[in-house]
Amino acid sequence: AQSVTQLGSHVSVSEGALVLLRCNYSSSVPPYLFWYVQYPNQGLQLLLKYTTGATLVKGINGFEAEFKKSETSFHLTKPSAHMSDAAEYFCAVSPNTGGFKTIFGAGTRLFVKA
């Protein structure tokens, strides 16, 4: 069975500060991992994904995430927050063997203070 836990439903940072959004997963088979961003009144947009290979994955808008198998984590980071980063972020997991649906976390809303 798969599950995703996003720690913190709300995160607030100052503009220019480090962004860290936490995601832990459980999966009975090696997973594919995803981060999506959702701006108000818009659909989800893929930020980045981990499938195989390098565990540090770079995405759009300066975001990156690191797959840590020993910690079952896939935390999302950005060195310097921008006002335009304010949005809701979803972590998601799929088993790489296929046949199962993608499971989304509950989401973390990021607030950026001027």
Added chain:
Amino acid sequence: EAGVAQSPRYKIIEKRQSVAFWCNPISGHATLYWYQQILGQGPKLLIQFQNNGVVDDSQLPKDRFSAERLKGVDSTLKIQPAKLEDSAVYLCASSLDSAVGTRKDFGPGTRLTVT
């Protein structure tokens, strides 16, 4: 490239009424998904189509929800009769194929309020 289109964007109905949502996926995308996103939760897959066939509808409340994808392109999702707990954003997404790592493109969603 045009994105995934959905209509209407907003809908308010009373409980026990019926409602239908429409989705036009990206041209050439064989796989189409309908998700339900309840406030404060992540999207939950309701149904997945591969062309015009259903791949997964295990989480679709079939006593009140139905969906079809005629000719493997556009899709409609219907709720009849609606319940208060159906209030949510209904997201349509499409992808080139159903492989796990394939990128999904999401539409803007339809926000349903059931009163």
